[in-house]
Amino acid sequence: MKLRTLVLGLLAAAAMAVPASANTLDNVRKNGFLRCGVSEGQPGFSNPDAKGNWTGLDVDYCRAVAAAIFNDPNKVRFVPVSFAERFTALQAGQFDILSHNTTWTMDRDVGQGLEFIGVDFYDGQGFMVRKSSGITSALQLKGATLCTQTGTTSELNAADYSRAHNLGYKVIVYQKASEYIAAYDAGRCDGATTDRSGLAGDRLKLKNPADHILLPETISKEPLGPAVRQGDQQWGDLCRWVLFAMVNAEELNVNSKNVDQMMNSTSPEVRRLLGKEGGFGQELTLTADWAYRIIKRVGNYGEVYERAVGTGTPLKLPRGLNNLWNKGGIMYAPPIR
Amino acid sequence: MAERPRRAVWRDTHWRSIFAQALVLVALAGVAAWLVHNAADALTRRHVASGFGFLEHTAGFSISQTLIDYSEEMSYGRTLWVGLLNTLLVSAVSIVLSTILGFIVGIGRLSSNWLVAKLCTIYIETLRNIPLLLQILFWYFGVLQTLPVPRQSMTLGSWLVLNNRGVYVPEVVFGHGSWIVIATFLFGLAASFGLYRWAQHTQQRTGKRPVVGWAMPLLIIGLPVVATFALGHPFSLSWPELSGFQYQGGLSINPELAGMTTGLSIYTAAYIAEIVRAGLLSVARGQREAAEALGLPRQRVLWLVLIPQAMRVIIPPLASEYLSLTKNSSLAIAIGYPDLVSVFAGTVLNQTGQAIEILSITMAIYLALSLITSGLMNLYSYAHRLEGSA
């Protein structure tokens, strides 16, 4: 009786283990949805609301990939994963793309089995302190206690900066964003440190956001971007060009509102982007209108940026470095041709 | 004598059992080989580094509490030791505190005082039935935000400073010649113990107890005090002082350690209390009645008759409770206390990505702690078994 229950249970478990091929795209097509590893809640990048609807830049990127493949931006399953766990989870195949504002570093790219497909947000590490402390520069934080979260480059950068300027920081490392920000808010630390975009979002979670300021120093380069598993070139290319298409669309002034008119554009660049010329979609094993789908269903990079973190949102992050290369930023995508 | 009936090999239970076991072993080896093959395959295909070489690499991150010398330039291997020692520290402190609290509550639950017994019951039934993680988070985040900032610390002179960065007390600095004072203290302790044994022995032999109580404080306190003066105050105190953002100097207990020990001790004490109660109840009724009939006061009955006999029943489950406390200390990761799991299976794992190696090392350490404890426990049970019960 007991034995039979066990055997039945094991059989059921085995049946649920879906065997699939090594090809990620085939796998995604067969599942009928894309699985996207995101943060457990970071405003502006990947944040669930009370109903479990995800919003943010990282989330919209995954929707764009889903739109390119399925013509439906909702065919995404968001898998929340902690900072600490995200790389092993990606290697282990828990999702198809990691879109978790991950800093592109050499070790992660070369030694940890990740393949970064581009940068969707140029960032740098900063500090947040209480206004009442009167501190205006990170160099005044000598001997300070800082709160941050584990699994990020922030831990290492803070240690580097402290060593370089002989500041003797004491860094307390928490497992989750909600914990490090709660500890900072409770006064455990003199400052909080992580990527500036992260601080801007996390500041909103404080009891009184107006009482806190970001210090001017940016102590590191944090090119944030999505990553996929190493060893599947086709999938990596597809994800890379979804991002490039979004940036190129902004550069060509193609957005979700005018994309239908743009289908009749005479500009060769726009025609190539929207699949009127050349067989770029087919080369990605997608349809010719792959980029049209992305722009129509999700939007170009600028639209996504403004919607997620732009000046109209609570985060109020100006474009800065993330503006297009011809508008004073460094956001630059190779041409589609 | 009947001859062993001849059977076909496959019907002979002896051969059948050997065959079954061989089959199990082969199947197991097969599964293991398959798993290892898969993992090796996955790692090479995705170019993930493997092996234990990473232990030599520079760590590059700082740790908020270190019991041994540590700096960012040191290796990942060193962080393993830092983390392990932090785990042992929080476990040891919590074991002591939870034992004291657990005994008080356990004895209190059997108290004839109605109010004490009821409050102890409420304590046990509340804290045992709420997840430890929740309790630790409550103590850490709930209490932390009620504490003042360093500049407005609650202070007891300079003797005790309490703020949201921790608890600060003066630290004793051992100067030149301080070991002599410590030696005289230890000598006083040993001499008092000898005196006590002699007094007891004499009482048992003659029925009269020599009065030695006055000598003990003289030996234990008097001797070291004399030595201190003779050597010209070899000790000094380092006082906590506000400098910059926080208090410097003195002995500090940071809120993470305080939160962990509070949570762990209060939670485990509820279990220990139940063990103590069961132990006391296991002592035969007649023992208490006989002791009371002899006219021993209630406190003496408890300490001289009941507890010594209950210890045999108390110690084995107590040891396994200590073990689960040590394992539970891994919840430190939730509140940023740098224990083994948080430092090694957390930060180091993230920086290197070598999950298999790091999780194996971590699990092996806990397993070793557990096996050592249960080994010691078996020795104890063997040495203290009741005659006749084998």
Next chain:
Amino acid sequence: MTAFRAPPKHHEGPVEWVRVHLFDGVFNSILTLAMIALVVWAVPPAAKWLFIDAAWHGAARDACEGVSGACWPYIGARLGQIVYGFYDAGERWRADVVFAFGAIGLAWLVIPRLPRKGWVGGMMLTLYPLVAFVLLSGGWFGLPIVSTERWGGLLLTLVVAAVGIVASLPLGVILALGRRSELPVVRVLCVAFIEVWRGVPMITVLFAASSLLPLFLPDGWEFDKLLRALISIAFFNAAYMAEVVRAGLQALPKGQYEGAAALGLGYWQAMIFIVLPQALRTMLPGIVNNMVSMFKDTSLVTIIGFFDLMGTIQAGATDLEWASPNVAVTGYIFAALIYWAFCFSMSRYSAHLEEQLAEGERR
């Protein structure tokens, strides 16, 4: 010599009760006064914080702004999330049905007068999990699929606990029997399995299940993350369950084994018809106690990124719409209350079983 004393007078009434139970001697009197002081010091402020100073109405963070007590509107606003997680709002009736059937089944098993306990128990262990799984995950009978990432809150806590309990019991029995087996290989394997799982913290096991296990499977095989966590929790608890079962087996008089052998019953027959039914009765309190620990341990899945009851509450502490001072502590207290209600009723039930057993022995 003890002086001759008069026999104690027999008194009754509340004053006498207070004297005997609270002020019996100097030590006890001091103790009583200290305890009264403790209660006076702790209870009124706590009650004030929980009820009097608390906010009771409002819809967003300003409802609790400047309030020095608990923030109950937050619990009201997030109750759906606390109970169901992100489970699609239109489909929550499915979770309700599962809750209802589970409650009825359990009540049936616990209330002594109701008949056919074995039959109902069998159903709860076999049919019920199947029905619950189909209902919750969907995909059959036209029910829309709700992927496990969206399960959360109390629902997820109960799913994890129930699966752990149902799966760990048979596994534990098998392990315990294996530990007492006469075949050395089986014995050694079972001992190793039990000791390894009991020797490591559950967090490391969950880490391994969530990030390591998939590495050991061939590429493309893929387990649902929740399923992996469930398997590891079941194994983890099976090891603890095995020790409870072993204790139960050891407590059974030797004559029962010998009697079964004398009747010519084989090993499995003896175990299933003679040994286990008797041993299970004595094991029941231990098993229920084990369930309590396991129910509490489910909160650890928060650490590997599940939004169970604990995780939902914790995430709520930094909820953008509700980030006001006492939201976090209110959440912790509310969660503690739920966990406590479940665990306390289980441990009361276990104590009740123990009393029943003790009565049976006294006879």
